[in-house]
Amino acid sequence: MSAARVEPGCLTDVPGLRVGHTQRVGRGWRTGTTVVLLPDGATVGVDVRGGGPGTRETDLLHPSATIATAHAVCLTGGSAYGLAAAGGVMRFLEERGIGFSVGPGTHEVVPLVPAAVIFDLGRGGGFGNRPDESFGHRAARAARGTRSPVGSVGAGTGARTHGLQGGVGTASTVVHDGVVVSAIAVVNAAGSVIDRDTGLPWEPGSVPLRRPTATERAALRTHLDAAVPPLNTTIGVVATTAILRKAECGKFAAVAHDGLARAVRPVHSLLDGDTVFGVSTGRDAPSSTERVKWLNAVLEAGARCFAAACTDAVLHAVATGSDPAYRDLCPSAYPRGFLPGR
């Protein structure tokens, strides 16, 4: 199952999006920030499905709020403290005159930067070491429209998922009429991305895996069964070139949670902050007929990409702390040449 459908590609396969990471590891640190820049603006919706969210500027994404355009999405470690990082993204955008215009001057703008956080406090040793405003600015400066690193980078640096190192994953696909759909996920889930029985992910990612050896599976099973889920969360973005209204971006995010539900089990628990943003750059027009069918294809592609991104986050993760990565426990599952020295 795992090797059957592979989603290559990345979030920035939707033109107009840029992704940047920054992180700090060592000397008491193990956290970071990931920014999805929307320098031309894009329509953004959100669906908050976890029972313990940490968010900023999500109310303006509600369908009844007037402004439909946001200028970045900030995904960050640091729990609620990390929301400060969004201020650094705002500063980056303000310096470039990007934002909602509120005055005659070209720099009189308010950049709209919704944000969500994962809980990773203290994972590097220092409880007070968490992303601040400077992390957001740095991640925004690093943002590129080309493929960015995945695994244990940015907001995924201090991530863990059911005893394994978590991380950042990304994926993309093309729906029937050339519309591009993509996703990025920061997986810090209480639930597991890996099926303890098969030793393989529940959902396929971009790496064509083989079945791990019996010894590896046994060690993995022992490790997963002993995991004590701490405070956890999966956050991310699904994006598309399709023209979606803001309420439809919210629906797009909501259906992406279905991908999360397939890739991470269990999920959406009482203290998870699971939050997905839906982004439409609106570059491809839908056919005027059959809009519902067309839109359903976009939604399901978003769920598929988000699931693949979750899986990829774990497959690409490298241990940044005491939690082993999947690659450490099941190296034989990877194709020849994927892991260094194999």
Place this chain on the structure above:
Amino acid sequence: MSAARVEPGCLTDVPGLRVGHTQRVGRGWRTGTTVVLLPDGATVGVDVRGGGPGTRETDLLHPSATIATAHAVCLTGGSAYGLAAAGGVMRFLEERGIGFSVGPGTHEVVPLVPAAVIFDLGRGGGFGNRPDESFGHRAARAARGTRSPVGSVGAGTGARTHGLQGGVGTASTVVHDGVVVSAIAVVNAAGSVIDRDTGLPWEPGSVPLRRPTATERAALRTHLDAAVPPLNTTIGVVATTAILRKAECGKFAAVAHDGLARAVRPVHSLLDGDTVFGVSTGRDAPSSTERVKWLNAVLEAGARCFAAACTDAVLHAVATGSDPAYRDLCPSAYPRGFLPGR
């Protein structure tokens, strides 16, 4: 009408709440921050009714989110940039070990600090002069459980409402069984608190007003008719000693918006960020029978207090910039001795 029902008192008539302000005026500045500290924690809900909100940590106030306790509410100028002030309130609380416990150490806490902003950018002359993290920390340090200043202080410093200086107002009342209900409002509304025809507020505040002179009414009318509503918002808190569940705190906030609707006309427009938080300290038990009737009394008292707080914000306002205060245009409406020199 205006002098008929007077609501004296203030937000901190509900024990367990503390209010602090900080502001900066002059040299390009005209903005500030108001913090409502809940050092023992309190149940908090929210209702966002404006079409252009700027908020932080409101998703955790949703009835489906698990945690029902927040540790402060941050009301601030600075539009979305001002959300940084909430980080300073978090730091203040963390330094005192107040927050949601996330580890074995007494200081391993995440303070939950929902926040909402008003738009006052550039009103002091410098577009970049806006509350940052230090404003939140300073306002939290200043917080007291006794009556705090009203008018053009804290988040109300740069406020304007339909061409008049806006500000902060507060009120309280006691419902039939000794339950206390109180409110604080930061009035920065596009709509007017003052009826242009009578020259008096739509709703009573704590100041028993007389009808302004014909000359004053004419000048006021001319001024109000010429006002160009810029980006505006009214934000605030209603609080009660009654035991409310989180969803009921949301309902409490929602009905307080009815008080806002009575006091400010028009209101809840497409770019207002009108947001009210509902706080329950839960010190008084409801009678087990007739809970709905009892709860309705609490809700209506909240609406009444919030309306009075809005009116008081304008009656106590003192010009901090180019917008005249109501007292400047209609001094004869005030009781003898209320205004300095009269």
